[in-house]
Amino acid sequence: MNNISKNRVVNVNKVLVVLVATTICFTILPGFKTEAQASKGAAFLGGMVAGHVVTGAVSRSKRRTEAEESQAYSQQHYTRQTAPAPAAKPTAESRIKQLDKLAAGGYITPAEYKTKKKAILDEM
Amino acid sequence: MMRVFNYGTILMVLCVFLVSGTNAAELSVDYLSGRWVIDAEDCSSPTSEIIEFNKNSTFVGNRNGKAEIAGFWVLKEDNVELHMVTSPASFQDLHKDLAEFNGIYSYFEGRMLIFNLQEKSFEAYGVIGKEIKRTSAVRCP
Numbered sequence: 065m066n067n068i069s070k071n072r073v074v075n076v077n078k079v080l081v082v083l084v085a086t087t088i089c090f091t092i093l094p095g096f097k098t099e100a101q102a103s104k105g106a107a108f109l110g111g112m113v114a115g116h117v118v119t120g121a122v123s124r125s126k127r128r129t130e131a132e133e134s135q136a137y138s139q140q141h142y143t144r145q146t147a148p149a150p151a152a153k154p155t156a157e158s159r160i161k162q163l164d165k166l167a168a169g170g171y172i173t174p175a176e177y178k179t180k181k182k183a184i185l186d187e188m
Numbered sequence: 189m190m191r192v193f194n195y196g197t198i199l200m201v202l203c204v205f206l207v208s209g210t211n212a213a214e215l216s217v218d219y220l221s222g223r224w225v226i227d228a229e230d231c232s233s234p235t236s237e238i239i240e241f242n243k244n245s246t247f248v249g250n251r252n253g254k255a256e257i258a259g260f261w262v263l264k265e266d267n268v269e270l271h272m273v274t275s276p277a278s279f280q281d282l283h284k285d286l287a288e289f290n291g292i293y294s295y296f297e298g299r300m301l302i303f304n305l306q307e308k309s310f311e312a313y314g315v316i317g318k319e320i321k322r323t324s325a326v327r328c329p
Contacts, residue, residue, distance in 0.1 A: 107237050107282060108226045108314055108323045109249045109257050109272070113296055114279040114286055115319040157299070157315045185301070185313065188320055 159184050213305040217243060217263055220302075224325035228309075231328035238328065249274075268300040268312075 107114070154162075160181060167177040213219055221243045229236035237251045241261055247270070249257035256279070259272030274296065276289040298316035308327040313320060 107251055107279060108321055109239065109270075109298075109316075110237070110251060110274075110279040111282060112298065112314050112316040112319040112321050113257070113274055113276060114282040116296065116317040117276045117286060117289070117294075118283050119318060155318050156320060157317070160301075160315075188313070 156184050156188055213307050213310075215263070215266055215302055215305055215310075219305075220261075220263065220268065223328040225328050226323055226325055228324055228326055231326075239325070247272075251278075254278075266302050268302060270296075270298040270300065272296050272298065 163172075163177060163180055163184070166172045167174065172180070220241045223231070223238055223240045225231045226237040226239065231238070234253050235251070237249065239247060239249050241247045245260050245262065247259060247261045248255050249272075257272045257274040259270060261271075262269040272295070273293050275291065275293045276286045277292070278286075280287040296316055298314060301313040301315070302310050303313075304311040309324060311322070311324045313322050
């Protein structure tokens with residue numbers, strides 16, 4: 065094989081490498097889906113509304129039942145006091161809202177805001 | 189052979205850079221305006237959930253070919269505030285107890301934290317009250 069033929073083989077190899085690399089870049093890589101993209105969901109907004117309403121209704125129902133029990137208990141043992149309920153843990157939404165207020169008021173820097181918000185989201 | 193390998197490696201790195209660069213998008217009213225199908229469903233499928241953000245700050249959530257949620261949206265940094273009205277009865281297929289809300293329309297406040305923006309897709313965390321859902325959206329033609 066002379067030098068010209070060797071050069072042609074090298075050039076063909078280079079072209080092949082370019083073709084394979086381009087194919088990978090523009091077809092396979094963008095085709096990878098993230099966890100959320102791959103998952104299926106029935107209803108995004110509706111699912112949250114439904115969950116919010118049902119959870120709220122359950123909470124209200126539970127509170128009502130507890131209140132009724134408490135009232136009945138008080139009627140029987142009106143001199144006895146019940147222990148105070150523990151404080152509810154703030155939700156991610158309320159924490160982010162509080163963070164928004166701190167950022168808007170200039171109490172924290174944008175970098176601190178981003179770091180803190182990421183920490184809240186990571187906890188979910 | 190080594191030269192070919194190096195040449196290919198450089199090209200791969202360049203291509204990955206180009207792909208990530210061409211797909212990156214900036215969150216704006218113009219970007220978000222339009223129709224988005226949720227959870228990578230088919231835009232033309234009648235059962236898909238489609239959210240349409242209008243440039244006039246209104247939005248509509250459609251599912252099964254019907255508008256289920258309507259309201260206003262406000263873009264604040266990477267958050268989209270949602271002020272919406274819907275009848276929970278629209279979602280009785282998700283929870284049968286919601287049927288009792290038939291004809292009752294209520295206001296809900298929520299937000300979408302948008303991330304992983306691509307030219308024609310994004311991911312988001314949705315928050316309404318204590319409810320949090322992660323989803324992805326793909327732009328419909």
